[in-house]
Structures are given as C-alpha cells and as structure tokens.
Amino acid sequence: MIAWSDSDLAIRGAIRDWIDKELRPHLDALESGELPPYNLLRKLFADFGIDAMAEESLRKALAKERRTAEGAAAGKRQSTDKKSREGQEGFESMAAVLVSELAGVSLGSVASMGVSLGLGAATIMSKGTLEQKERWLPKIVTAEHIAAWAITEPDSGSDAFGGMKTSVRRDGDEFVLKGQKTFITNGPYADVTVVYAKLDEDDGTPIRDRQVLTFVLDKGMEGLTQGKAFKKMGMMSSPTGELFFDNVRLGMDRLLGGPAALEKGSKAADGRESARASFSMERVGCAILSLGIINECHRLSIDYAKQRELWGRPIGDFQLIQLKLAKMEVARLNVQNMVFSAIEHIRAGQLPSLSEASAIKLYSTEAATDVAMDAVQLFGGNGYMAEYRVEQLARDAKSLMIYAGSNEIQVTHVAKGLLAR
Structure with missing residues (x-):
C-alpha cells in the first residue's frame, strides 16, 4: 500500500464534514471533561452505519463459530478455505482514516472507543467462550455498551x-x-x-x-x-x-x-499472552493516532504560515518557518508509511511482533510530539492560547508517549527483540 484509495479519501471527506458539524461545536465541553464522549460516538456509529455493520459482522462470526463447534462435536471435518476475510479488503485502511481524522481533533474521544473495541471487545472475542461472546459482545460492538x-x-x-x-x-x-x-x-x-x-x-x-x-x-x-x-x-x-x-x-x-x-x-x-497481543495492536494503533495529530498540526501550521504576516510578509517566506514545515512533512511521510506497512501486514495476516509494534509506537509518538511542539512555536503567542487548538494537540501528543506503555519501555522491548535474534 503506497497511498490512500479513492474509497479511503471519500471516507476522509465524509468524516471531516461530520467532525465539523457534530464534534467541533462540543469540543470545549469534551476537552474540559464536562461532556463524556460516548453519545457523540454512538451518533457517529449510527450516522455512518458502523453499528449495523458491526452487528452483522459479529452475527456472522459467532454463527460460524457455533457451526464449527457443532461440527467438531459431530466429528465433521471443517472447511479450510480462505473466504473468512472475503469482503473485508480495504476495511483496515478506511478504519485507519476514520480514526486518524478523529484523533486530530479529539484524541481522547477516539481513544475511549478504541479501548472499548480494540481491547475490551477484542479480549472477549479472543479469549471468551462462545456463550461469553454472545452475552457481552453484541452491545459493545454497536457502542450501546462501553467497555x-x-x-x-x-x-x-x-x-x-x-x-x-x-x-x-x-x-x-x-x-x-x-x-x-x-x-x-x-x-x-x-x-x-x-x-x-x-x-x-x-x-x-x-x-x-x-x-x-x-x-x-x-x-x-x-x-x-x-x-x-x-x-x-x-x-x-x-x-x-x-x-x-x-x-x-x-x-x-x-x-x-x-x-x-x-x-x-x-x-x-x-x-499474559492475550494481554501481550493486545499490547502489540494498541501500539500499532498509536501510530494511527499520531498520524492524526501530525496531519492536523501540519494543516493548521501551513494555513497559519500563509496568513500570518511579519514585516509585511507571510511568515512562510522565512527559512526558519520553512524548516519547521519541512520537518513536519518528513514526520508525516514517515509515520504515514509506517501505518501503510502495518495495514499491509495485517491484511496478510502477519501481525507485528511486540518488538516491532514497540518500534512503531516509539517513533510515531515522538514524531507527533515534536511536530505538535513545533506547531505551538510556529504560532508564537497564539500557539499558547487554547483558541488556536495547537496547544491541545501538543498536550494530547505528549500523552501518547506514556499511553500504551511509556516510550522508555518501548526501547527495552525493541532491544530485547533485536538481541533475541
């Protein structure tokens, strides 16, 4: 994968419109902690049909599992065809686009849903009995319940x-x-x-x-x-x-x-093993969240560099500002390529090892934090003001260096993976 598909870009346009209409008007209440994000996320699921798709996908998966269990009990040999992922191609990149766009505006909101689905529901799905999956998953995957x-x-x-x-x-x-x-x-x-x-x-x-x-x-x-x-x-x-x-x-x-x-x-x-698998996916997810923050800082900084004038010239004419923008672009390309690579590996059924996921998390979250701090500096005094939003992005980006395991621990996991070869 070397670029977002036309379908991915269509999703991006739609989610940006939804964010402007439904999310930004409530941003101050969300970011003060006054408003929990769950009803807005449920509206997102309903407006994009995510709840219906998740419900249908889960229904099919559990029905297949029940048939497999009944067949095993009856001594029947199960089919080993490769149709289980049929119709899912492209879903991973669409999900990455949606998540990154949300993360660039309200990182906490998307993290809340990511934990509910990517950790809570995923653990029940991977470790639970069929009865446990049928008991708890239907309401979690549709966001009716939060995990x-x-x-x-x-x-x-x-x-x-x-x-x-x-x-x-x-x-x-x-x-x-x-x-x-x-x-x-x-x-x-x-x-x-x-x-x-x-x-x-x-x-x-x-x-x-x-x-x-x-x-x-x-x-x-x-x-x-x-x-x-x-x-x-x-x-x-x-x-x-x-x-x-x-x-x-x-x-x-x-x-x-x-x-x-x-x-x-x-x-x-x-x-322990199920938790480690969750750690790996959570750390890859941090790259997608980081990309969202980098993209938003990148967009805001370019717009500001064109509009803000100093000594009668746009500040984008000055080389020190151009250097910050260029470094942001390098970070954007690098993290985006990490996300593309992770998506391709997931599609191929090759989940990253813990050390690989840790390397992805270590680089992407440090890049996002550097970009966000450069955006604050580029905006000058305005960057320190909540009105311009880059200060929120800087605070959010810093949390990713601690979230899902501190970056110091990521260094340890990367090194252990290298030394074990």
Whole structure:
C-alpha cells in the first residue's frame, strides 16, 4: 500500500464534514471533561452505519463459530478455505482514516472507543467462550455498551504482570476478587470491564509468577467501585479513573475461557499472552493516532504560515518557518508509511511482533510530539492560547508517549527483540 484509495479519501471527506458539524461545536465541553464522549460516538456509529455493520459482522462470526463447534462435536471435518476475510479488503485502511481524522481533533474521544473495541471487545472475542461472546459482545460492538480494559495498577504500571497485586481466590464454584486498578480508560463510566488478576493459591508459586486470569465484570456489581474521572494534562475527552474491587464475587461464567482457563498449559490459561497481543495492536494503533495529530498540526501550521504576516510578509517566506514545515512533512511521510506497512501486514495476516509494534509506537509518538511542539512555536503567542487548538494537540501528543506503555519501555522491548535474534 503506497497511498490512500479513492474509497479511503471519500471516507476522509465524509468524516471531516461530520467532525465539523457534530464534534467541533462540543469540543470545549469534551476537552474540559464536562461532556463524556460516548453519545457523540454512538451518533457517529449510527450516522455512518458502523453499528449495523458491526452487528452483522459479529452475527456472522459467532454463527460460524457455533457451526464449527457443532461440527467438531459431530466429528465433521471443517472447511479450510480462505473466504473468512472475503469482503473485508480495504476495511483496515478506511478504519485507519476514520480514526486518524478523529484523533486530530479529539484524541481522547477516539481513544475511549478504541479501548472499548480494540481491547475490551477484542479480549472477549479472543479469549471468551462462545456463550461469553454472545452475552457481552453484541452491545459493545454497536457502542450501546462501553467497555474498559483493566490491567494497570498503582504500583505496577510498566511491570504489569510482575507487580500485579489484584488477586482472585477460589471459594467453592466461585471466585472472590480484591484489589485496585488505575489509569483505566472508560473506568468511570464502563458498562463492562475486562479485569486481569492473579490466582491466589498457596501452591508455593512466587507471587510474580502466579497464573493470571481474566474476568468480565458488569457495572453495578456488589463490591465494584468505579472512581471519578481524573483531571489530566491532555486527552480530557477520554474519562480515565480508578477501579476498586472489595471482595467481588464472580461465577465461573465470568472467567474468560471458562473452566479451561484454570488448566495450566492450555491456551485459555495464559492471560499474559492475550494481554501481550493486545499490547502489540494498541501500539500499532498509536501510530494511527499520531498520524492524526501530525496531519492536523501540519494543516493548521501551513494555513497559519500563509496568513500570518511579519514585516509585511507571510511568515512562510522565512527559512526558519520553512524548516519547521519541512520537518513536519518528513514526520508525516514517515509515520504515514509506517501505518501503510502495518495495514499491509495485517491484511496478510502477519501481525507485528511486540518488538516491532514497540518500534512503531516509539517513533510515531515522538514524531507527533515534536511536530505538535513545533506547531505551538510556529504560532508564537497564539500557539499558547487554547483558541488556536495547537496547544491541545501538543498536550494530547505528549500523552501518547506514556499511553500504551511509556516510550522508555518501548526501547527495552525493541532491544530485547533485536538481541533475541
């Protein structure tokens, strides 16, 4: 893939019109945290038919899974044709266009939906039993319900698994969950929350190495407290908060993968592995978000350089301003090409490794932050004013260097991948 297709560009035009009409009028309320983004996102889904497409796609996927399960139970050999992706070609790039355009205006809003679908729903889809998928996914994929994905804790940000203290212990046929999570996107409002916790069993296994299980909780469960949204430097349109678990009782039906998840060595038992797969896709997603910020800073800066005059000349005539614009263009091309490459690999079924995803995240988020800070500088005093929006883009871009694993941790993952060859 070397360029956006005509269909991608049509989507881009349509989403820009929608943003101008539906999103920008509410931007101040969104970016102050006064207005949660969820009803606007539901309107986006309805206006573009995303909810109907997601519902139909899920229905077909679950029906196919049920037929496969019934065929396996009957001893029938299943077809191994390659039609499962039929009709999906081009969807990845259209989704990337939509996400990047939204990110350039309200990064927090698109991050909220990205976590709900790309982490919450995706984890249930990859780890859940058919019954669990049928129970929770229909309302999440249509945005009727919002999902959170809870792994980070106060003392275990980058050391997500080793430092995890949230635990579950068995109590008959149930589990009892206790602990705390923090920095949880959608946490204050989530209808459904995917929670990672360590199995608390006195079998001599060191705490750092204990089995990690994954559960699904619903809003309003006894013992579950969803804290208020934090005040943040950026991404205020993405409600982020704490979750507290005070002896929450969970049935086996809430353990993703069901009883098989308790069998050590089974695919369903490895909560760490599913989380790592989520990390990879989340980090590739950061490149798409970064591209949106770079594109918006690029557009605003070019327009401003043409209009703003100094000593009777547009500031775009001055070489130092031209240097900033040229560096923005280099960053735009590089990050866009990373996105194109990732899309091609995903289409080919070749998901990036954790180290590759970390490299993509490291470069793209630093590029977005550099571009946004250069945009603030190019705008001068106006760049420091909220009215001109580049200050919001700078704050949002900086969050991407911490979001989905700090960039310092990305360096470690890249280096480990290289040294393991």
